[in-house]
Amino acid sequence: MTVSVAASTPASALGTVRSGLGRMGTTGVVYLALVGIVAAGTAVAALNGQNLLATANLVDTLTRSSLLGFIAVGQTLVILCRSLDLSVGYVVALSSVVAATTMAGDPARIWLGVVAVLAVSALIGLVNGLVITKLRVNAFIATLGMGLVIKGYLDTLYQGPAGEVPVAFQVFGYTRVGVLPLSTAVLIVVAVLAIVFLRATRTGYHMYAVGGDAEVARMSGIRVDRPVITAHVLCSVAAGVAGLLIAARFGTGSSLVYGSGYELESIAAVVLGGTYLLGGRGGVAGTVAGVLILAVLDTLFNVVGVDPFFKDVLRGVIVITAVAIYARRGGGTAHPPRFSRGAHQRPPAPDAPPGTGAGPAAEHRPDTTRPARDPTATAKDHADPAGRGGRT
Amino acid sequence: MTRAPQHPTRRPGAGRIARSAVTRLLGGGSTTVFALLIVIFVGIFTMNPAFAQPPSMLAFAKQAAPLVVLAVGQYFVIVSGELDLSVGSLVGAQVVIAAALIDGAESRTVPVLLLMVAFGVLVGLVNGLVTTVLRVPSIITTLGTMLVLYGAIRLWTGGAPTGALSEAFRRAGRGGIEGVPVVGQLPWAVLIAAAIAAAAVALMRAPYGRVLMATGDNDTAATYSGARVWRVRTTAFVLSSLLATVAGILIGGFAGVTAQVGEGLEFMAITAVVLGGVVLGGGHGAVIAAVGGALAMEALFTLFIQFDLPATIQPTVQGLIIIAAVAYAARRRSTHPS
Numbered sequence: 001m002t003v004s005v006a007a008s009t010p011a012s013a014l015g016t017v018r019s020g021l022g023r024m025g026t027t028g029v030v031y032l033a034l035v036g037i038v039a040a041g042t043a044v045a046a047l048n049g050q051n052l053l054a055t056a057n058l059v060d061t062l063t064r065s066s067l068l069g070f071i072a073v074g075q076t077l078v079i080l081c082r083s084l085d086l087s088v089g090y091v092v093a094l095s096s097v098v099a100a101t102t103m104a105g106d107p108a109r110i111w112l113g114v115v116a117v118l119a120v121s122a123l124i125g126l127v128n129g130l131v132i133t134k135l136r137v138n139a140f141i142a143t144l145g146m147g148l149v150i151k152g153y154l155d156t157l158y159q160g161p162a163g164e165v166p167v168a169f170q171v172f173g174y175t176r177v178g179v180l181p182l183s184t185a186v187l188i189v190v191a192v193l194a195i196v197f198l199r200a201t202r203t204g205y206h207m208y209a210v211g212g213d214a215e216v217a218r219m220s221g222i223r224v225d226r227p228v229i230t231a232h233v234l235c236s237v238a239a240g241v242a243g244l245l246i247a248a249r250f251g252t253g254s255s256l257v258y259g260s261g262y263e264l265e266s267i268a269a270v271v272l273g274g275t276y277l278l279g280g281r282g283g284v285a286g287t288v289a290g291v292l293i294l295a296v297l298d299t300l301f302n303v304v305g306v307d308p309f310f311k312d313v314l315r316g317v318i319v320i321t322a323v324a325i326y327a328r329r330g331g332g333t334a335h336p337p338r339f340s341r342g343a344h345q346r347p348p349a350p351d352a353p354p355g356t357g358a359g360p361a362a363e364h365r366p367d368t369t370r371p372a373r374d375p376t377a378t379a380k381d382h383a384d385p386a387g388r389g390g391r392t
Numbered sequence: 393m394t395r396a397p398q399h400p401t402r403r404p405g406a407g408r409i410a411r412s413a414v415t416r417l418l419g420g421g422s423t424t425v426f427a428l429l430i431v432i433f434v435g436i437f438t439m440n441p442a443f444a445q446p447p448s449m450l451a452f453a454k455q456a457a458p459l460v461v462l463a464v465g466q467y468f469v470i471v472s473g474e475l476d477l478s479v480g481s482l483v484g485a486q487v488v489i490a491a492a493l494i495d496g497a498e499s500r501t502v503p504v505l506l507l508m509v510a511f512g513v514l515v516g517l518v519n520g521l522v523t524t525v526l527r528v529p530s531i532i533t534t535l536g537t538m539l540v541l542y543g544a545i546r547l548w549t550g551g552a553p554t555g556a557l558s559e560a561f562r563r564a565g566r567g568g569i570e571g572v573p574v575v576g577q578l579p580w581a582v583l584i585a586a587a588i589a590a591a592a593v594a595l596m597r598a599p600y601g602r603v604l605m606a607t608g609d610n611d612t613a614a615t616y617s618g619a620r621v622w623r624v625r626t627t628a629f630v631l632s633s634l635l636a637t638v639a640g641i642l643i644g645g646f647a648g649v650t651a652q653v654g655e656g657l658e659f660m661a662i663t664a665v666v667l668g669g670v671v672l673g674g675g676h677g678a679v680i681a682a683v684g685g686a687l688a689m690e691a692l693f694t695l696f697i698q699f700d701l702p703a704t705i706q707p708t709v710q711g712l713i714i715i716a717a718v719a720y721a722a723r724r725r726s727t728h729p730s
Contacts, residue, residue, distance in 0.1 A: 136722035145711035152708025312543025320536035
């Protein structure tokens with residue numbers, strides 16, 4: 001079992017070199033892009049008589065990145081499992097309310113508030129994971145539905161700010177050491193923990209395996225539901241931490257932050273960081289760079305005084321462009337519909353326009369990342385008629 | 393699988409027919425959504441018998457028309473194995489464009505309508521080509537388009553929509569054929585939505601529809617069978633954007649211009665399609681079931697109003713119902729692969 005598991009993970013000895021190049025390559029490119037954007041941004045800011053690297057701007061950038069960072073790190077785990085979490089924005093809002101109402105301005109209840117937030121968000125993640133794996137509801141619908149459920153709860157019970165966060169806890173939002181805000185330091189710790197988790201634990205390996213190909217993972221003896229459920233629990237807890245941060249910054253619970261679109265922004269940050277939207281490839285390090293890129297751009301726009309609406313336009317263009325570039329670099333693996341699980345999975349298809357052809361795409365695909373491609377295809381060809389209603 | 397089971401070749405007995413009818417109704421497929429629709433309507437009529445009057449029903453249909461149109465558009469994209477998150481933003485963009493360019497002048501109605509259609513085609517082409525040729529997953533492509541449209545429109549209008557729609561423009565969403573016996577006014581919106589639904593059914597039976605379905609089912613096989621997958625999918629995106637334009641015209645006429653118009657409609661449309669038993673990932677489901685899903689969603693909101701539930705609790709119930717509906721359909725897929 002261990003052997004086959006190892007063989008179906010990107011970090012296998014078999015393809016360490018190539019997959020290492022492939023994976024690190026993308027992460028490398030993301031960090032390169034980050035450096036490039038910082039350099040270009042500094043130049044642009046300098047032309048406007050501003051200094052992007054001034055302490056205030058650095059603090060601003062890092063503060064911005066920490067909130068989205070927590071959510072995006074969690075989202076990375078979920079996406080690696082070929083799942084998706086659209087409920088994180090609502091979990092953030094709910095967590096801020098739970099934190100503020102539980103703490104109720106009493107410093108002695110801070111730990112109680114933190115525990116309550118972690119418990120509530122873990123429970124939400126558990127429900128998400130169970131609905132997706134046991135009830136076989138696809139992740140898009142399950143987490144969208146969960147988001148709506150939380151939205152209804154918040155809208156009904158909390159119309160405005162709720163609760164009060166004691167000053168002692170607000171240090172989480174405002175303290176900084178040098179240019180490094182405390183929240184960013186916590187984010188770094190969380191990100192490092194996530195990287196270690198993915199690289200050094202069995203469940204972390206299983207996440208790559210399940211995301212790469214659930215059917216092969218299952219045939220290799222992995223209980224495919226467990227990594228998915230774990231990823232959803234961790235993702236929700238990460239969103240819960242982001243909610244704590246919001247509560248600490250605002251000093252109160254704000255139920256309306258779900259309107260900020262964190263779920264889609266976090267997905268954008270994850271794919272910007274080079275993680276493959278269809279699972280099995282990528283990592284947290286890239287995501288952190290993706291979050292930083294978005295934060296640097298935001299700060300730059302603020303410094304230069306770009307119209308806030310223009311930010312949305314640029315952000316959309318940047319995300320599309322980045323993913324298009326990765327699609328090219330990553331061997332142009334054609335994307336199968338991502339919203340399928342179990343019997344509906346199918347091998348990536350050469351839906352390239354005529355002329356490009358399927359050949360190059362197939363050759364370029366880093367076969368090390370999905371070593372068991374062929375058996376899968378065969379298994380699916382056999383499985384399809386049965387699963388598709390063809391058994392007549 | 394989500395389609396109704398084929399009739400057995402031998403002559404079926406009465407019991408068999410009854411059983412097959414029950415299977416169809418409860419199977420989580422296309423027919424189930426209409427069963428659900430009937431149940432919801434029975435609920436509404438029980439709460440409020442006056443709702444069964446033809447004018448009330450038509451008012452309901454008129455209100456549901458934009459969502460039906462959007463659901464049909466989203467259906468084409470979903471059944472081809474993709475997803476279109478940009479429709480909500482596009483509806484908003486089209487309404488704002490119409491208001492700003494028409495600016496109350498009747499004479500500009502037709503040119504602006506043509507421009508809106510062209511804009512819709514352009515957005516669909518961008519979505520489709522970026523997804524198929526540049527191989528960006530459609531959820532990211534259309535998320536990007538959504539952001540771009542959202543930002544660009546507000547950038548252009550300076551944050552708040554300006555101008556006004558003309559009377560002629562608003563007729564599609566508000567007006568209708570007057571003096572029809574029994575029902576009074578027959579709204580244009582209902583006629584437009586019905587025509588679009590009928591055309592969609594015809595299109596899905598035409599060669600294009602078959603290829604679209606095959607592409608969503610297995611694009612490798614479709615490619616090997618000679619289908620130009622990229623063209624088929626791009627056309628689906630263009631259809632979706634065009635229908636979002638139509639929905640924008642209806643919503644603009646019905647509700648007027650606000651900054652929030654169109655918000656969240658993409659998820660409403662996706663929910664409606666999925667409620668109709670159409671599988672995300674493509675290749676399964678009937679377009680008429682997507683229409684049924686849209687009607688069921690609207691009926692559900694009407695039912696909430698009848699129950700005097702606070703409007704704020706609606707999302708909760710909506711969320712639970714989507715999860716339940718999809719879990720129900722998935723349960724059948726996994727246990728009886730027939």
